[in-house]
Amino acid sequence: MTMAEDIFFRMTEIDKIYPLEGEDVHALKKVSLSIDEGEYLSVLGPSGSGKSTLMNIIGCLDTPTSGEYILQGREVEDMDELELAELRNREIGFIFQNSQLLPRLTARKNVELPLVYAGVSPKERRERAEAMLERVGLADRMDHMPNQLSGGQQQRVAIARAMVGNPSILLADEPTGALNQKTGAQIMELFHELNDEKRTVIMITHDLKIASHARRVVHIIDGGISEGGLHDA
Amino acid sequence: MRKKFIMLRESVAMALDNIRNNKVRSFLTLLGIMIGVMAVITLITTVSGVSGTISSSFSSMGVGTLTVSVTGSDLKTGMTPEDLEVISALESVDGVSPTVNLGGRVSYGKNVQTGKTASGKNAYYFQANEDMIVQGRGLTFIDDDNSTYVCVISQDLVDEFFLGVNPIGETIYVSGLPFTIVGRYEEDSGGGVSSIFMGSADVIVPYTTAMKINNSDEVTSFTVYLKEGADSEAAASEIEDAMDKIFDYEDDCFTVASMESIEDTMKNMTTMLSSLLAGIASIALLVGGIGIMNMMLTTVTERTAEIGLKKALGAVPGQIQSQFLLESFLLSMIGGLLGVLFGLALSFILCQVLGTSFVFNGGAILLGVGFSAVVGIIFGWAPARKASRLNPIDALRAA
Numbered sequence: 096m097t098m099a100e101d102i103f104f105r106m107t108e109i110d111k112i113y114p115l116e117g118e119d120v121h122a123l124k125k126v127s128l129s130i131d132e133g134e135y136l137s138v139l140g141p142s143g144s145g146k147s148t149l150m151n152i153i154g155c156l157d158t159p160t161s162g163e164y165i166l167q168g169r170e171v172e173d174m175d176e177l178e179l180a181e182l183r184n185r186e187i188g189f190i191f192q193n194s195q196l197l198p199r200l201t202a203r204k205n206v207e208l209p210l211v212y213a214g215v216s217p218k219e220r221r222e223r224a225e226a227m228l229e230r231v232g233l234a235d236r237m238d239h240m241p242n243q244l245s246g247g248q249q250q251r252v253a254i255a256r257a258m259v260g261n262p263s264i265l266l267a268d269e270p271t272g273a274l275n276q277k278t279g280a281q282i283m284e285l286f287h288e289l290n291d292e293k294r295t296v297i298m299i300t301h302d303l304k305i306a307s308h309a310r311r312v313v314h315i316i317d318g319g320i321s322e323g324g325l326h327d328a
Numbered sequence: 329m330r331k332k333f334i335m336l337r338e339s340v341a342m343a344l345d346n347i348r349n350n351k352v353r354s355f356l357t358l359l360g361i362m363i364g365v366m367a368v369i370t371l372i373t374t375v376s377g378v379s380g381t382i383s384s385s386f387s388s389m390g391v392g393t394l395t396v397s398v399t400g401s402d403l404k405t406g407m408t409p410e411d412l413e414v415i416s417a418l419e420s421v422d423g424v425s426p427t428v429n430l431g432g433r434v435s436y437g438k439n440v441q442t443g444k445t446a447s448g449k450n451a452y453y454f455q456a457n458e459d460m461i462v463q464g465r466g467l468t469f470i471d472d473d474n475s476t477y478v479c480v481i482s483q484d485l486v487d488e489f490f491l492g493v494n495p496i497g498e499t500i501y502v503s504g505l506p507f508t509i510v511g512r513y514e515e516d517s518g519g520g521v522s523s524i525f526m527g528s529a530d531v532i533v534p535y536t537t538a539m540k541i542n543n544s545d546e547v548t549s550f551t552v553y554l555k556e557g558a559d560s561e562a563a564a565s566e567i568e569d570a571m572d573k574i575f576d577y578e579d580d581c582f583t584v585a586s587m588e589s590i591e592d593t594m595k596n597m598t599t600m601l602s603s604l605l606a607g608i609a610s611i612a613l614l615v616g617g618i619g620i621m622n623m624m625l626t627t628v629t630e631r632t633a634e635i636g637l638k639k640a641l642g643a644v645p646g647q648i649q650s651q652f653l654l655e656s657f658l659l660s661m662i663g664g665l666l667g668v669l670f671g672l673a674l675s676f677i678l679c680q681v682l683g684t685s686f687v688f689n690g691g692a693i694l695l696g697v698g699f700s701a702v703v704g705i706i707f708g709w710a711p712a713r714k715a716s717r718l719n720p721i722d723a724l725r726a727a
Contacts, residue, residue, distance in 0.1 A: 156640060156720050177644050184642020191724070195637050199349055211338050212642040214331030256641075 100168040103263070104130040104295075109162035111148050111318075122148040123159070124318040130297070132263070135290040137298040137309035138320075145318040147268075150299045154189060154266050155182045167263050184212050188257030190267040194249040196241040202228060202252045203237045209260040227255035231285065247278035254285060258294070265289065267298045271305055283308045335647060343655035346627070347662070357623040358663030360616025361703060365667025365696040366674065367609035372602055372692040373675035377684040379598035382591075394552040394564055395585045396571070401578040406546025409536070411574050415550075416452075418566055420558040425453035426550040428538040434531055436489040436500045444485065446502045446531035448538025454480075456553045464496045464511030471534040480511040480532045502531055503541055552584075560586045610699065616663065617703040624656050624711035635715050636723025649716035656708025657701065664700025668693050 111123040122145045130136055140146045151157040152164065155171055158179070164171040167186055174182065183189075188209075196205045206224035215223070228237050231251040241249055250270065257265050267286070271279030286308065290296050298309055306312050314321050347354045396415075398406050407415075407426070416424045428448035434441050454466025461480070471478055479502065486495050499506045513532075539545060554563050564584045575581040628635070635648055672693075679686040 151721050154640070156724075180639065180642050180644040183640060189640050195633070195724070197634055197637070199345065208638070209641045211335070212638070212644075212647065214334050216330075216334060260642075 099165050099170060102165045102168055103132045104128075104167075105163075105165045106152075107163040109152065109159045109164060111145075111152065111157075112160045122318055123152070126162070126315075126318075126320045128313065128320060130264075130295065132295055133290070133293045135286070135296045135298075135308075135310045137300055137306040137312050138315055139300060139303065139306040139312055140315035141301055144315045146299055146301070146315055148318075149315060149320075150266065150268055153264070153297060154187050155179045180212075184209060184260060186263040188260065188262040188265045190250070190253050190257045190265060190270050192269040192272040194241075194246075194253035194273075196249055196252055196256075198241050201238045201240060202233060202244065202255075205241070205252055206256045206259050208256060213260060223259055224255070227259045228252070230258070231255045245278070246274050247281060250274060250278075250282055251285070254282075254289075258289070263295060265294055265296045267296065269300055269302075269305075270298065271302075272300075279305075336650075339647070339651045339654050340658070342651055343658050346655055347659055350627075353623060354659060357619050358616075358659050358666070360619040361613065361660050361663030361700050362616075362667040362670065364609060364611075364613030364616045365664045365700055366671040367612050368606055368696050368699070369668055369671025369689075369692050370675045370678065371605040371609055372695075373672070373687065373689045374678045374682070374684075375598055375602035375605065376689055377675070377679045377687050378682060379595060379602075380687060381684040382594055382598070392554045392556070392558070392560070393587060394554065394560065394567065395587075396550055396552060396567065396582055397585075398548045398582045399580065400546075400548070401575055401581050403578075404546075404575060404581075406544070406548045407550065407574070408546055412547065412550065414570055414574065415552060415567060418563075418570055420554055420563040420566055422553045422555045423452040423456060424550050424552055425450055425456065426535045426547040428535045428542065428547060428549075429529075430503055430531075430533070430538050430541060434485070434500060434502050436498070439489055441485075441488065444530040446479075446533060446538075447529040448535030449532050450535050452553075453532075453551075460513040461511050462514045464509070466511055466513070467532070467534055472536050475536040475540050476534055477505065477507045477537060478510045478534070479507040480513055481509055482530045483512065483514040485530045486512055500531070502533065505541065507531070507533060560588060606695075613699055613703055616700075617660075617707040620656050620660055620704060621707040621711060623659075624652060624708055625714070627655070628652065628711050628715040631715075632718060632723045635718050636720045636725075639718070639720035640724060645716035648718075649712045652712035652715045653705065653708050656711070657704040660700045660704025660708070661697070664697050667700070668696050671696065 106126055106128045109123055109126040113120040113122055126149065138146060138149060152159055158174065159172055162172065166182065169182065171182065203221065203224045206227055207220040210220040210223060225237060228234060231254055233248060233251055233255070236244060236248060241252070244252065271282050274282060283305065286296055286298070298305070300306050312323065314323050400406050412424050412426060415421060426449065430446040430448065434444040434446060449467065450472050451467045451469045454461065466480055479500070481495065489495065489500065490498065495509045495512060498509050500509060535547065552567060554560060564586060567584055571582050638648060676686050
C-alpha cells in the first residue's frame with residue numbers, strides 16, 4: 096500500500112449525511128475516487144445527485160461524515176476550520192459558475208486575493224497576478240472593474256485567480272453555465288490548454304457536452320459514483 | 329509576524345474602501361458618534377470655561393471678606409450698631425459694613441421706578457471700596473452718626489433719571505422720603521457675578537437712616553472686611569465666638585460665610601453639572617454605537633457572498649472578523665475625530681458668546697476619542713463575529 100504522503104488525491108468510502116428533521120439525508124454513499132496529478136476529470140450528474148456535496152468535500156469547504164480523503168498527502172477528514180482554510184488557500188483553485196469576482200476590486204486585485212490570505216507581499220502579489228492575467232489573455236484588462244468586462248472575460252479573471260496560488264487542483268463548478276456557447280467554448284479551450292500545462296482540472300457539471308471535454312468522466316447519481324465512458328450517460 | 333502585518337494593512341485598506349463605497353450610509357452612521365463626541369467635548373469645555381470665569385471673579389472680589397447673616401433669637405432679632413462696633417474691634421477685623429434693605433420705590437419728579445433697590449450702608453463701606461465713587465462723594469461717618477438724608481446712586485439710575493444732567497445736589501424720593509444726591513458710583517466690569525452675592529443696590533443711603541425708616545434698630549446682614557493677611561478661617565471662628573456672646577450662646581442665630589466657601593460650593597456644583605451633562609451626552613454616543621451595529625449587521629448580510637468567496641479562497645475566520653471589526657472601529661474613529669473637531673469649534677464659539685475663556689481641555693478630547701474607539705469595537709464585535717462564523721458553503725450559495 097502506498098504511503099499517505101505520496102498520494103496526490105484519494106477518496107475512500109466517503110459518506111456524507113446531513114442530519115435533518117425526521118430523516119437524515121444521505122448525500123454521498125461510499126464514494127471512492129482516485130485522481131492522478133495532471134488529470135482532466137469531469138464529474139457528471141443531474142441536480143440533486145450529490146454533485147455539489149462532492150464538490151464541497153473535494154474543495155475542502157466541508158468534511159465527510161465518514162471515510163478517508165487524502166489530498167497532497169494530507170488527511171483532510173479530521174481537519175479543523177483553520178487547517179481547511181489553509182488547505183483551500185494552497186491546494187484548491189475554485190472556479191464558480193458566475194465568476195464570483197468582488198465587484199469593487201479591479202481584475203488584478205481580484206486575482207491577488209488568494210495571495211493576500213497566503214501572506215504574500217504586495218509586490219510579489221502584483222507580479223504574479225499580472226503574469227496570470229497575461230496567461231488567460233487579459234493583459235490589457237488588468238485595471239478594469241468586473242462590470243467593465245464581458246462574461247467570458249470575467250470567467251477568465253476567475254480562472255486566473257484560481258491559478259495564481261499555484262494550487263494542486265483547479266476545481267470548476269459549471270464554469271460555462273452562465274456563458275453563451277461561443278464564449279463557453281473558448282473557456283473550455285482554455286481548460287484544455289491549462290491541462291496540457293500539467294494542471295489538474297476537476298470539472299463538476301450536469302452538461303454532457305461540457306463533461307465530454309474532459310479526458311476522464313465519472314458519473315454521480317443518487318450519491319453514488321461510477322467510472323464510465325460518455326456512452327453511459 | 330510579517331504575514332500578520334500584510335494582512336492588517338490589507339484589512340485597513342479593505343475597510344476604508346468599504347466605508348468609501350457606502351459614502352452616504354457611512355456618513356449617516358458616523359454622524360451619531362460625531363454628535364455624541366461633539367456634545368461631550370462642547371459641554372465639558374464650555375462648563376469648565378464658565379466655572380473658570382466664575383471662580384476667577386470670585387477670587388478677584390471675595391478674598392478677605394466674610395458675609396454674616398443673622399436670623400436672631402426670640403430675645404434678640406439682630407445686631408445693634410453697638411454690637412457691630414464689637415465685631416469691628418476684633419483683632420483680625422478691619423471693618424464692618426452692614427446692609428439694610430429698604431422697600432418701596434424710587435422716584436425723581438414724575439419719573440417713578442419700581443424695580444430699583446435701595447439699601448443702607450455705612451461710611452466704612454466706601455472706605456473699603458474707595459474706587460467705586462466716580463463723581464461727588466461717598467457716605468461719611470457724619471452721615472452715619474446723624475442719619476442724614478443723603479444718597480449715592482448707581483450709574484444705571486443716573487442714566488435713567490439724569491441723562492445729560494448733573495445729578496449731584498438733586499433730590500430723589502426713596503420710600504416717599506426726600507434724599508439729596510451726593511455721589512455717583514459705578515460697579516466694576518466684573519460686577520455681574522459679584523452683584524448677585526454682594527447685593528448691590530441702585531441707591532445707597534446711610535444705614536442708620538435706613539434703619540430709622542424701617543423702624544428698627546437692628547441689622548440682620550453685614551459684611552466683615554478682614555485685615556490684610558488675616559486667615560479667613562481663624563477670623564470666622566473669632567467672629568463666631570463674639571457673635572455667640574452677643575446672642576447669649578443661643579443656637580442657630582447666624583451664619584458666617586467666606587467667599588472661599590461659596591466658591592467651593594460653586595466649584596462642586598459646576599463639577600457635578602459637567603459630569604451630569606457629560607453623562608447625558610454619552611447617551612448620544614450609545615445611540616451612535618447602536619447605529620454602527622445596525623449598519624454593520626446590514627453590511628454583513630449584504631456581503632454574505634463576498635464573505636463566502638473569501639473563505640473559499642482561504643481566509644480564516646479571524647481575518648474576516650478583523651476586517652469587519654476594523655471597519656466599525658475606523659468608522660467610529662472618523663466620527664469621533666470629526667466630533668472632536670466640531671466640538672472644539674462649537675465650544676470656542678460658545679465661549680466667545682458667553683464671554684468666558686476658552687480652555688483647551690485635553691482630557692475631554694481623550695475621553696471623546698477613547699469613547700468612540702470603544703464604541704466602535706464593542707458595537708462592531710457582534711456583527712464581525714457573525715460574519716466570521718458564516719458557513720462558506722451557505723455564504724457562497726447566497727450569491
